[in-house]
Amino acid sequence: MFRMPSLPRRWRDRLHRWREAAEFNLGRPYRFVAGGFSSVGHFFSKAWGTRNLRYMLQGVPAVLAVVGFFLRESLRPFLRRKSPGLP
Numbered sequence: 001m002f003r004m005p006s007l008p009r010r011w012r013d014r015l016h017r018w019r020e021a022a023e024f025n026l027g028r029p030y031r032f033v034a035g036g037f038s039s040v041g042h043f044f045s046k047a048w049g050t051r052n053l054r055y056m057l058q059g060v061p062a063v064l065a066v067v068g069f070f071l072r073e074s075l076r077p078f079l080r081r082k083s084p085g086l087p
Helices: 009-026 028-047 051-082
Strands: none
Touching: 009 028, 028 051
């Protein structure tokens, strides 16, 4: 079995710093997404006992419908060119 030769302390420290920096930068997207889910979950858990959550959840379908409508209407010229069967 091949053994890695022991490195001088300065090189070990450099390698350790490089590895920590790589782990930090590669883990950034995960931490960003996990933090977003965590904050949304925290918001819902705090708002669960209030009436505001019920009203907010009742408004979600309306917001999605408006966003979908504007998205469809803004993409209509591009979609019509590719498939003429769209209304």
